[in-house]
Amino acid sequence: MVQRVPMSKTGHQKLRAELTQLERFDRIEVIRAIEVARGHGDLKENAEYHAAKERQGHIEGRIMELKDKLGRAEVIDCTMQVGDRVVFGAQVSLVDLDTDVEVQYTLLGPDESDVKSGSISVLSPIGRGLLGKEVGDEVTIQTPGGSRQFEVLAIAPASLP
Numbered sequence: 210m211v212q213r214v215p216m217s218k219t220g221h222q223k224l225r226a227e228l229t230q231l232e233r234f235d236r237i238e239v240i241r242a243i244e245v246a247r248g249h250g251d252l253k254e255n256a257e258y259h260a261a262k263e264r265q266g267h268i269e270g271r272i273m274e275l276k277d278k279l280g281r282a283e284v285i286d287c288t289m290q291v292g293d294r295v296v297f298g299a300q301v302s303l304v305d306l307d308t309d310v311e312v313q314y315t316l317l318g319p320d321e322s323d324v325k326s327g328s329i330s331v332l333s334p335i336g337r338g339l340l341g342k343e344v345g346d347e348v349t350i351q352t353p354g355g356s357r358q359f360e361v362l363a364i365a366p367a368s369l370p
Contacts, residue, residue: 298367
């Protein structure tokens with residue numbers, strides 16, 4: 210059974226744009242670089258040729274990875290996710306009950322998560338633990354760093370471009 214990958218419309222568009230860039234431009238550029246390097250003679254000792262072939266391998270690998278992710282994508286319109294429960298695309302304000310530190314996370318797909326910018330994956334321990342919770346709920350989540358307790362302060366729709 211195919212495992213679906215949740216992602217926002219914005220995340221889907223970014224992956225599609227990267228795939229287009231790789232297929233239409235980067236792939237052609239590396240093929241030209243290989244042709245030029247071949248013209249320099251002996252391939253065994255041609256560093257330029259080996260570097261271009263290695264880059265070609267990276268490009269082809271990333272193309273395959275992107276096609277797989279896009280093929281398994283479950284695109285979710287985050288602007289339509291309005292309600293009183295934590296769902297994919299929600300922006301959640303929490304307070305860590307152990308430290309009294311307030312944090313805010315947007316729950317997105319694994320390819321879109323970036324803790325530094327305040328987005329976490331719905332498949333992460335905290336993301337999974339928050340799904341379905343309401344304002345005022347307290348939740349204990351087992352993380353790699355140990356058990357953490359949070360209280361949900363607010364839930365809002367994500368503000369994605």
